[in-house]
Amino acid sequence: xxxxxxxxxxxxxxxxxxxxxxxxxxxxxxxxxxxxxxxxxxxxxxxxxxxxxxxxxxxxxxxxxxxxxxxxxxxxxxxxxxxxxxxxxxxxxxxxxxxxxxxxxxxxxxxxxxxxxxxxxxxxxxxxxxxxxxxx
Numbered sequence: 131x132x133x134x135x136x137x138x139x140x141x142x143x144x145x146x147x148x149x150x151x152x153x154x155x156x157x158x159x160x161x162x163x164x165x166x167x168x169x170x171x172x173x174x175x176x177x178x179x180x181x182x183x184x185x186x187x188x189x190x191x192x193x194x195x196x197x198x199x200x201x202x203x204x205x206x207x208x209x210x211x212x213x214x215x216x217x218x219x220x221x222x223x224x225x226x227x228x229x230x231x232x233x234x235x236x237x238x239x240x241x242x243x244x245x246x247x248x249x250x251x252x253x254x255x256x257x258x259x260x261x262x263x264x265x266x
Contacts (some may be wrong), residue, residue, distance in 0.1 A: 148211050155207030162200035166193045 170189035176182050260266055 144211075144225045144245050151210050152208050155204040155210075157203040158207065159197065162196045 166189075170184070170193065173184040173189060174186065223228055
C-alpha cells in the first residue's frame, strides 16, 4: 500500500496543475471572444467623428485576428506540461551522450580473448515438462 500512496499523492498534485493549465489555455479563447465583443460593441455605439469609433468590418477583422491568435496561444499553452517533460528528457539524453565511458572500445591495446568458440552448443541431462501437462 505504501508503494502506491507516494506516487498517487504526487500524481494528484500534478493533476491539479495540469488541469489548471489546460483550463486556462482553453479559457483564453473565450476571454478573447468576450473582450472583442465588448470593446467592439463599445466602438460601434460611438459617434462617427469620435476617435474610438470603428466600422463593423474593422471590428470583424480584429475579431478574427484575435480569435486565431488566442486559439494558437491556447493550444500552445496546453502543451506546457509536455514541454517540461521533453526538456528534462533531452537534458538526460545529452548528459548520457556527453559521458565519457571508462572503457575505450575503439582501442587496439589490451588483452583479447582467444577464438575458441565453434558456434555449436551441446546440452546434456536436461529435463523439461509443462506444469499442467506432466505426461508430456
